[in-house]
Every structure is written in structure tokens, then in C-alpha cells.
Amino acid sequence: MRITATVHHEPGRHEVTVATDGRETELELPARDDGPGSAVSGGELLAAALATCFLDDLHREAGRRGIEIGAVEVVVESEYGDRGVPARDLTYEVRVRSRADAGLVADLARETDLLAEVHATLRAACDVELRSVQISAP
Structure with a gap:
């Protein structure tokens, strides 16, 4: 079983995707309000x-x-x-x-x-x- 997690962040865009053996799921994790990065540590x-x-x-x-x-x-x-x-x-x-x-x-x-x-x-x-x-x- 191969598990991956991908976080893509840029101004105005924050995407988190996880996958197991290629089956992807997008997670809803917001960007920080006070600067760049994820609101979730x-x-x-x-x-x-x-x-x-x-x-x-x-x-x-x-x-x-x-x-x-x-x-x-x-x-x-x-x-x-x-x-x-x-x-x-x-x-x-x-x-x-x-x-x-x-x-x-x-x-x-x-x-x-x-x-x-x-x-x-x-x-x-x-x-x-x-x-x-x-x-x-x-």
C-alpha cells in the first residue's frame, strides 16, 4: 500500500490531497488568515x-x-x-x-x-x- 499526501499552497489557494494506491481524496484545510501556510499545523x-x-x-x-x-x-x-x-x-x-x-x-x-x-x-x-x-x- 502506497500512501501519499500533497499540500499545494500559493496566495489565494491552499489544497491538500491524500492518496492510497492512487485513490485520491481532497481534504478541506484552509490557508492561514494571518499569513502564508496552512491554518492547520x-x-x-x-x-x-x-x-x-x-x-x-x-x-x-x-x-x-x-x-x-x-x-x-x-x-x-x-x-x-x-x-x-x-x-x-x-x-x-x-x-x-x-x-x-x-x-x-x-x-x-x-x-x-x-x-x-x-x-x-x-x-x-x-x-x-x-x-x-x-x-x-x-
Whole structure:
């Protein structure tokens, strides 16, 4: 699987396109109001990438195991310091609505954390911690 992301920016124009094996999707990310560049930072996109990866993989793994899940919310937080310094304290929380056994869903979330490819990529260079999993009935 080949994934690409392209950002094209010029005065009055800001376009972001992502693609997997040539299947393109355009993202709506605005330009900054106060100067050139994107209104969304790379750190914010990294957080969104982690949240999206976990969400997609949780649904994939739930389907493989026959576990029905409903709403899912993933909140990623990170701390950045001075310019050029990598993020630290990268954590995320997961909230899942499901009629399935809460222990089963929590195990699914923990297993998904270990399988999530974006997480694995970052963990090769820095720690990523699943801080909590919250389960509630619909």
C-alpha cells in the first residue's frame, strides 16, 4: 500500500490531497488568515492521523471479531516545545459506545492499539501511550 499526501499552497489557494494506491481524496484545510501556510499545523495533522488510524483499525478489528460497536471518539494530545523539538507526552483516549461486553471492547481497544500502523511507525522513534479507554452503552 502506497500512501501519499500533497499540500499545494500559493496566495489565494491552499489544497491538500491524500492518496492510497492512487485513490485520491481532497481534504478541506484552509490557508492561514494571518499569513502564508496552512491554518492547520503538522502537529495537529499528526494528532488527527493517530486518531483516524485508531478509529479505522478499531472498526476493522471489531468487524473481524464480530464485535458490534457504535459511536467512537478518539482524543489525541501532545506537547510541543521549542521550534524543531519533537513532540513529547503523546497520549490518546478512546470512548466507545457498544452493547457488547465492556471488557471485550476494552480488550479490542488495547489490541487495536498494538496493531495501529501509524502508532507503530511513531513508536519506532518515540513512545505513544494509550492513556485510557472509556466504554458506555448507547
